Amino acid sequence: MNAAEGPLLRLEHADKRFGAIRALENVHIELFAGEVHGLVGENGAGKSTLVKILAGVLRPDAGRLLLDGEEAIFDNAKQSQTAGIAIIFQEPTLFPDLSVAENIFVGGQPLKRGRRIDVRRMRRDAVGLFQQLGVRLDPDRLARGLSIADQQLVEIAKALSAHARVIVMDEPTAALTASEVERLFGIVETLRARGAAVLFISHRLEEIFGLCQRVTVMRDGRHVLTQPIEELTSQAIIRAMVGREMAALFPKVASEPGPIVLKVDRLTREGVFTDVSFDVRGGEIVALAGLVGAGRSEVARAIFGIDRWDAGSVEISGRKLPKASPTAAIAAGIGLVPEDRRQQGLVMDFSIERNIALASLGRVQRFGLIPHGAERSFARDWAVRLQLKYGRLSNPVWTLSGGNQQKVVLAKWLARRPALLIVDEPTRGIDVGTKAEVHRLLSELAAHGVAVLMISSELPEVLGMADRIVVLFEGRVSRTFARADIDEDAIMRAATGLVEEAAA
Amino acid sequence: MTTTVERARVPYDGERTGSHQLAELLFRFRELGIVLALVLVVGATTIDNQRFVSGTSLQQLLAGAAIIALLAIGETIVIVTRNVDLSIGSVLGISAYAAGSVFVHYPHASTFVVLLIGLLVGAACGAVNGAIVTILRVPSLVVTLGTLYVIRGIDAAWAGGNQIASFSLPNSFNKIGYGTIAGVPYLGLIAIGAVAVATYAMRSFRTGRDFYAIGSNPEAARLAGIPVGRRVFTAFVLSGAIAGFAGVLWLSYFGSVDAIAGVGYEFQVIAAVVVGGVAIFGGSGTVLGAALGALLLNTISSALVVVNVSSNWNQALAGALLVGAIAFDRLIALRVAPALRTRRSSRE
Numbered sequence: 092m093n094a095a096e097g098p099l100l101r102l103e104h105a106d107k108r109f110g111a112i113r114a115l116e117n118v119h120i121e122l123f124a125g126e127v128h129g130l131v132g133e134n135g136a137g138k139s140t141l142v143k144i145l146a147g148v149l150r151p152d153a154g155r156l157l158l159d160g161e162e163a164i165f166d167n168a169k170q171s172q173t174a175g176i177a178i179i180f181q182e183p184t185l186f187p188d189l190s191v192a193e194n195i196f197v198g199g200q201p202l203k204r205g206r207r208i209d210v211r212r213m214r215r216d217a218v219g220l221f222q223q224l225g226v227r228l229d230p231d232r233l234a235r236g237l238s239i240a241d242q243q244l245v246e247i248a249k250a251l252s253a254h255a256r257v258i259v260m261d262e263p264t265a266a267l268t269a270s271e272v273e274r275l276f277g278i279v280e281t282l283r284a285r286g287a288a289v290l291f292i293s294h295r296l297e298e299i300f301g302l303c304q305r306v307t308v309m310r311d312g313r314h315v316l317t318q319p320i321e322e323l324t325s326q327a328i329i330r331a332m333v334g335r336e337m338a339a340l341f342p343k344v345a346s347e348p349g350p351i352v353l354k355v356d357r358l359t360r361e362g363v364f365t366d367v368s369f370d371v372r373g374g375e376i377v378a379l380a381g382l383v384g385a386g387r388s389e390v391a392r393a394i395f396g397i398d399r400w401d402a403g404s405v406e407i408s409g410r411k412l413p414k415a416s417p418t419a420a421i422a423a424g425i426g427l428v429p430e431d432r433r434q435q436g437l438v439m440d441f442s443i444e445r446n447i448a449l450a451s452l453g454r455v456q457r458f459g460l461i462p463h464g465a466e467r468s469f470a471r472d473w474a475v476r477l478q479l480k481y482g483r484l485s486n487p488v489w490t491l492s493g494g495n496q497q498k499v500v501l502a503k504w505l506a507r508r509p510a511l512l513i514v515d516e517p518t519r520g521i522d523v524g525t526k527a528e529v530h531r532l533l534s535e536l537a538a539h540g541v542a543v544l545m546i547s548s549e550l551p552e553v554l555g556m557a558d559r560i561v562v563l564f565e566g567r568v569s570r571t572f573a574r575a576d577i578d579e580d581a582i583m584r585a586a587t588g589l590v591e592e593a594a595a
Numbered sequence: 596m597t598t599t600v601e602r603a604r605v606p607y608d609g610e611r612t613g614s615h616q617l618a619e620l621l622f623r624f625r626e627l628g629i630v631l632a633l634v635l636v637v638g639a640t641t642i643d644n645q646r647f648v649s650g651t652s653l654q655q656l657l658a659g660a661a662i663i664a665l666l667a668i669g670e671t672i673v674i675v676t677r678n679v680d681l682s683i684g685s686v687l688g689i690s691a692y693a694a695g696s697v698f699v700h701y702p703h704a705s706t707f708v709v710l711l712i713g714l715l716v717g718a719a720c721g722a723v724n725g726a727i728v729t730i731l732r733v734p735s736l737v738v739t740l741g742t743l744y745v746i747r748g749i750d751a752a753w754a755g756g757n758q759i760a761s762f763s764l765p766n767s768f769n770k771i772g773y774g775t776i777a778g779v780p781y782l783g784l785i786a787i788g789a790v791a792v793a794t795y796a797m798r799s800f801r802t803g804r805d806f807y808a809i810g811s812n813p814e815a816a817r818l819a820g821i822p823v824g825r826r827v828f829t830a831f832v833l834s835g836a837i838a839g840f841a842g843v844l845w846l847s848y849f850g851s852v853d854a855i856a857g858v859g860y861e862f863q864v865i866a867a868v869v870v871g872g873v874a875i876f877g878g879s880g881t882v883l884g885a886a887l888g889a890l891l892l893n894t895i896s897s898a899l900v901v902v903n904v905s906s907n908w909n910q911a912l913a914g915a916l917l918v919g920a921i922a923f924d925r926l927i928a929l930r931v932a933p934a935l936r937t938r939r940s941s942r943e
Contacts, residue, residue: 169820188878
């Protein structure tokens with residue numbers, strides 16, 4: 092580290108708002124040549140926003156970006172690249188129909204006489220770049236079908252070819268296997284040794300400790316701390332990540348757990364999740380916690396029948412569900428409020444009333460037709476119960492705010508009086524006030540005997556809402572907590588794979 | 596943790612896993628398959644009727660396919676960028692009529708100038724398409740469906756019920772349509788030359804590679820700093836210009852023109868392009884393949900005549916071939932996908 096020469100990149104007093112949400116507030120970060128800088132924080136802490144600002148995709152509302160001490164303003168991604176910043180995203184965006192070599196040099200191919208592309212040199216340079224990285228990858232093959240890890244390699248080679256001095260890796264290991272992670276570490280080390288400044292974002296603390304020289308922790312869009320790695324322990328980092336006061340956002344209604352509604356037994360989908368067992372009783376909220384990529388949503392998708400499972404079984408109130416049949420899952424009384432409500436939860440161009448009635452058309456129909464009046468009164472009933480704020484029920488559902496859209500999705504399933512409701516990130520992108528309402532709704536549902544399976548990346552939400560917590564790590568259940576012995580630090584450790592043998 | 600510096604540096608040695616080799620070969624060199632089909636059709640027809648491979652017959656095959664093949668060049672460029680140009684038949688029609696009108700008013704106009712006029716008329720139409728698609732961001736399917744009718748309407752209003760007949764055209768011009776050099780028709784030579792130039796250009800210039808990149812992943816293209824709007828605009832201008840140029844050749848081939856010249860060509864051309872292995876959603880396929888597709892479809896329709904199958908079956912067969920080509924592509928892609936997945940880089 093050559094701190095004496097001053098930072099290669101410096102972001103100071105950065106602010107960014109999205110409507111009412113403050114994504115970044117007075118954030119600063121400094122990256123030095125020859126240093127790997129770790130960036131950690133929970134989902135929603137503002138890491139992605141920070142990356143997008145460095146990438147030139149977003150412009151901060153306030154604050155300055157300094158490169159080599161000089162102010163830089165990026166209007167687009169190209170300018171950021173030209174300035175020597177390269178971003179390696181968790182899931183790279185390559186051109187599947189072009190060769191690996193072309194993907195590296197796209198837009199800047201080496202030319203020969205007559206402005207023609209020098210294909211031979213391009214190929215040779217690609218081979219050279221892969222040699223520098225110490226990997227073997229055929230430069231002539233198409234990018235289609237490359238594994239995520241190899242796609243990242245192509246992006247890293249691209250960064251090398253552009254002589255990038257600042258390399259930002261946004262959760263590069265989230266989708267990699269252990270051996271691929273090891274290879275990536277070797278490459279990051281090489282980049283660092285060559286004098287690049289690397290910003291390494293990861294949820295896995297052992298990676299931060301294995302790779303980084305300094306660490307910055309962010310929380311709620313703010314900078315919490317930046318310290319050399321030697322001065323930190325994983326406990327200290329976890330505390331800094333989750334250290335907010337538990338907001339009074341979670342009106343937990345006490346309820347008496349009833350009989351087992353959902354029983355998941357040794358459920359396995361190869362390469363996705365393994366040997367997952369848990370149950371949910373009526374009147375109970377069970378949270379599936381864990382990192383992105385730990386397999387939470389995938390388990391939910393399998394239960395609901397979207398994805399096929401390879402082994403194990405799912406029972407609803409004692410009856411086994413067939414594999415891969417959402418129709419059977421719905422008939423058995425499961426409702427799914429998906430993570431991506433715009434794509435999967437709602438038909439955005441349909442009216443509010445049609446969306447609410449969508450899963451209950453069997454009840455609304457008369458002789459195979461849907462009488463408009465019946466649909467409307469059915470929808471109005473549920474809109475009132477959920478205190479939906481709307482202009483007219485005939486307005487398209489996209490006119491509603493995010494929180495009210497979520498209520499429409501909830502109404503759609505509640506109208507079927509489900510035995511089990513699966514909610515995936517129920518409050519993502521919802522303002523604070525409506526969040527509390529969604530929480531109240533879920534809590535009341537449980538109080539009325541519905542079994543609720545909740546997936547959430549927001550630890551406070553999990554802590555505030557759940558009766559029990561099942562923590563997944565890399566597709567396996569790493570620990571289960573009852574409400575009585577819920578402990579933030581222990582959950583974080585279980586989610587990052589740091590399970591104490593004694594506790595497990 | 597190991598560092599890569601210490602690791603043996605083994606360059607990729609070009610080894611291939613054998614099992615999916617054929618599928619991958621077909622996938623990457625689609626043209627081979629079309630040539631194979633072409634040989635098959637010609638061979639089978641010749642067994643039935645020896646005269647199918649006579650000199651004049653082959654000349655007719657080549658000349659007949661030339662105009663569709665030319666149009667297929669432009670269409671390929673547009674489709675590769677994940678767009679489509681449905682207006683080419685109308686552009687060809689109005690350009691042919693414009694060329695005829697020039698000769699009516701200036702009987703001694705030079706062929707070169709008339710070709711240039713046709714080219715410019717087409718380029719102007721293409722520029723309108725390109726501008727609406729890129730500036731107003733209207734899907735090209737809708738835009739060019741609209742201009743298909745608008746241009747045809749203008750053509751019809753201009754031509755009225757008129758027909759410009761071959762006696763209005765100079766002999767030197769008509770000769771392009773039927774003349775040959777060493778037995779090869781001019782039209783065929785022009786098409787072969789244009790296909791060769793376009794194939795090379797699409798492979799060797801940044802703009803050409805940008806077309807593929809845009810069609811392969813538009814969002815990534817934008818992030819890579821490719822001027823997406825400008826490139827798509829260029830693609831439409833090229834497609835229009837080629838259609839305009841082809842319109843003049845069409846006039847010389849048929850010798851007369853009225854308001855319905857080139858009606859329905861867009862579908863013949865798109866069929867040829869798709870049969871030729873150009874992915875309908877962009878990103879892959881070659882001009883050469885598309886031109887071979889045009890030749891194949893034209894040869895099949897000629898072959899049907901020779902073996903005394905009713906010409907009514909012609910369209911049905913072309914359609915079946917189109918669906919077959921797409922199904923074949925899917926099949927090959929499914930076969931190749933696991934091969935591409937398993938051929939990851941090795942970690943030694």
